[in-house]
Amino acid sequence: MSMTDPTTIAPSQTHSSANGPLLKQAMAARAKVIEATIDQLIPPTSGGDARLIDAMRYATLGGGKRLRGYLAMATASLFDVPDCQSARVAASVEMLHAYSLVHDDLPAMDDDDLRRGQPSTHRKFDEATAILAGDALQTKAFEILAEAETHESTTVRIALITAFAQASGAAGMVGGQMIDMEGEGRALPLEEVRHLHALKTGCLIRYSAEAGAILGQAKPELQQRLRSYGANIGAAFQIADDVLDATATAEELGKTAGKDEASGKSTYVALLGIDGARAEAERMAKSAIEDLAPFGEQADRLRDLAYYVIERRN
Amino acid sequence: MSMTDPTTIAPSQTHSSANGPLLKQAMAARAKVIEATIDQLIPPTSGGDARLIDAMRYATLGGGKRLRGYLAMATASLFDVPDCQSARVAASVEMLHAYSLVHDDLPAMDDDDLRRGQPSTHRKFDEATAILAGDALQTKAFEILAEAETHESTTVRIALITAFAQASGAAGMVGGQMIDMEGEGRALPLEEVRHLHALKTGCLIRYSAEAGAILGQAKPELQQRLRSYGANIGAAFQIADDVLDATATAEELGKTAGKDEASGKSTYVALLGIDGARAEAERMAKSAIEDLAPFGEQADRLRDLAYYVIERRN
Numbered sequence: 001m002s003m004t005d006p007t008t009i010a011p012s013q014t015h016s017s018a019n020g021p022l023l024k025q026a027m028a029a030r031a032k033v034i035e036a037t038i039d040q041l042i043p044p045t046s047g048g049d050a051r052l053i054d055a056m057r058y059a060t061l062g063g064g065k066r067l068r069g070y071l072a073m074a075t076a077s078l079f080d081v082p083d084c085q086s087a088r089v090a091a092s093v094e095m096l097h098a099y100s101l102v103h104d105d106l107p108a109m110d111d112d113d114l115r116r117g118q119p120s121t122h123r124k125f126d127e128a129t130a131i132l133a134g135d136a137l138q139t140k141a142f143e144i145l146a147e148a149e150t151h152e153s154t155t156v157r158i159a160l161i162t163a164f165a166q167a168s169g170a171a172g173m174v175g176g177q178m179i180d181m182e183g184e185g186r187a188l189p190l191e192e193v194r195h196l197h198a199l200k201t202g203c204l205i206r207y208s209a210e211a212g213a214i215l216g217q218a219k220p221e222l223q224q225r226l227r228s229y230g231a232n233i234g235a236a237f238q239i240a241d242d243v244l245d246a247t248a249t250a251e252e253l254g255k256t257a258g259k260d261e262a263s264g265k266s267t268y269v270a271l272l273g274i275d276g277a278r279a280e281a282e283r284m285a286k287s288a289i290e291d292l293a294p295f296g297e298q299a300d301r302l303r304d305l306a307y308y309v310i311e312r313r314n
Numbered sequence: 315m316s317m318t319d320p321t322t323i324a325p326s327q328t329h330s331s332a333n334g335p336l337l338k339q340a341m342a343a344r345a346k347v348i349e350a351t352i353d354q355l356i357p358p359t360s361g362g363d364a365r366l367i368d369a370m371r372y373a374t375l376g377g378g379k380r381l382r383g384y385l386a387m388a389t390a391s392l393f394d395v396p397d398c399q400s401a402r403v404a405a406s407v408e409m410l411h412a413y414s415l416v417h418d419d420l421p422a423m424d425d426d427d428l429r430r431g432q433p434s435t436h437r438k439f440d441e442a443t444a445i446l447a448g449d450a451l452q453t454k455a456f457e458i459l460a461e462a463e464t465h466e467s468t469t470v471r472i473a474l475i476t477a478f479a480q481a482s483g484a485a486g487m488v489g490g491q492m493i494d495m496e497g498e499g500r501a502l503p504l505e506e507v508r509h510l511h512a513l514k515t516g517c518l519i520r521y522s523a524e525a526g527a528i529l530g531q532a533k534p535e536l537q538q539r540l541r542s543y544g545a546n547i548g549a550a551f552q553i554a555d556d557v558l559d560a561t562a563t564a565e566e567l568g569k570t571a572g573k574d575e576a577s578g579k580s581t582y583v584a585l586l587g588i589d590g591a592r593a594e595a596e597r598m599a600k601s602a603i604e605d606l607a608p609f610g611e612q613a614d615r616l617r618d619l620a621y622y623v624i625e626r627r628n
């Protein structure tokens with residue numbers, strides 16, 4: 001660990017939303033590494049499984065912000081974890097995220113034809129291929145975490161797999177998707193909306209921030225700090241997403257806009273209004289920054305990220 | 315290990331298909347333990363995730379032969395692995411098998427309304443719930459393998475997860491499902507049919523037999539023996555399945571019969587005829603029994619199983 005004692009260091013005062021360009025640079029650089037890692041972990045093939053592999057690659061290599069992967073790599077770098085290890089964890093969480101989007105876009109679910117401005121996987125291929133590609137992406141994500149290249153310690157790998165499974169299964173992401181679907185067309189109270197989003201998008205974003213600390217074998221207190229940071233970032237991100245859906249154009253989003261209101265979904269915007277939702281997102285971003293107090297200026301990009309998630313336009 | 319030196323022991327001569335009743339008893343006893351373990355690992359809930367959990371339980375607790383789970387427990391018992399550990403591995407592989415059936419039955423895939431004589435999960439619930447329940451079952455299967463209750467050694471747990479992921483992902487079960495779908499309506503040569511089934515059903519059955527050896531930290535040679543046994547059992551099972559589809563009634567099968575011929579699938583029966591397919595299944599069963607040569611009479615039920623898979627009527 002290169003960090004000096006967290007109890008003697010004051011949080012860096014250099015961060016502000018004006019440092020957005022530095023963050024964007026850092027995210028773009030990490031995204032390239034993550035993309036190359038996914039490309040290597042799911043290599044193209046001309047064999048009998050070519051169509052499945054093509055669909056897996058289509059769903060995962062289409063760019064995107066790589067927020068989750070960035071969080072894993074950036075938090076891991078606080079503990080001097082080699083990029084070659086954290087990039088694999090980042091690739092794995094991006095694969096899991098991609099599988100959830102592929103299944104979420106299916107006609108029986110959200111029925112979305114567009115994803116990042118491109119045809120969603122079942123539109124580009126077909127429904128059966130999309131179902132199977134999503135299934136295989138989930139498997140691949142777990143397989144990567146189990147491999148020795150991800151970390152030399154089996155204890156660390158097991159800790160990653162456990163946290164990952166909890167964040168993405170019935171008590172995490174998938175559970176949130178289910179509650180979301182069941183709530184469609186019904187007016188949910190704010191607490192239920194918070195709970196649903198904490199599961200649906202929050203758990204995996206929280207895991208991503210925590211993953212770096214697990215990889216870095218960080219002290220429990222620091223691990224807990226990054227968990228909390230991730231949870232706050234996840235909440236801020238989702239509220240900002242609701243605001244974007246209500247205010248941005250389809251062109252900016254690269255997907256259908258205004259879908260939430262059209263489908264009668266209970267969103268933060270519906271419950272708090274656009275300004276109220278923005279204020280709530282800002283509170284979450286500030287809490288996220290407070291969580292980083294024990295970390296020095298090495299964590300400045302993570303501080304920038306808290307502003308970024310609530311200021312982004314897509 | 316209670317086993318005496320495998321090189322000095324002759325394979326038991328007591329096995330024959332006449333011992334079917336002993337095997338059925340053993341399978342029924344294991345199936346009860348596996349069912350109880352699944353029930354405990356996915357407990358019912360009345361919370362917001364009740365519908366998802368209900369669907370997961372519906373898909374996994376509906377009985378069935380528990381062939382994969384039985385293999386894991388029976389091979390583990392060769393190495394004196396406690397049942398409380400092997401039952402978790404068995405539950406995990408049955409959950410993975412169940413998820414694959416839930417997704418396979420979807421309208422966009424095989425479009426099957428019946429499973430074990432009951433409405434398939436998407437008919438009992440709805441398509442979206444079935445997709446999510448399948449997704450969450452896969453996650454749960456990996457989560458269980460990562461837990462300390464499954465084995466005290468993280469190295470063993472990692473070995474289980476790796477073998478499991480390889481057997482069930484794009485290079486295993488899901489890859490086989492994809493090739494199967496793409497081959498529909500086309501006449502495939504025998505070698506391709508063999509390859510497709512080795513992936514689609516073979517890999518997970520092979521893993522199940524291997525899992526006991528991994529749990530038991532068996533010598534590589536014995537592990538390889540059980541891998542080969544599992545692969546032969548898997549092949550025999552699939553050929554017998556094709557024969558059953560062509561000869562049994564829907565009532566016997568608990569699902570639609572004659573579907574393969576109706577959909578123009580390339581099956582062993584289509585390629586070899588019913589008698590030819592039966593002969594091929596018998597060859598596989600004999601090879602499976604040869605694989606068990608190093609094991610004593612403790613492996614007799616596994617020998618019975620080789621006959622059972624080709625003689626069963628459902």
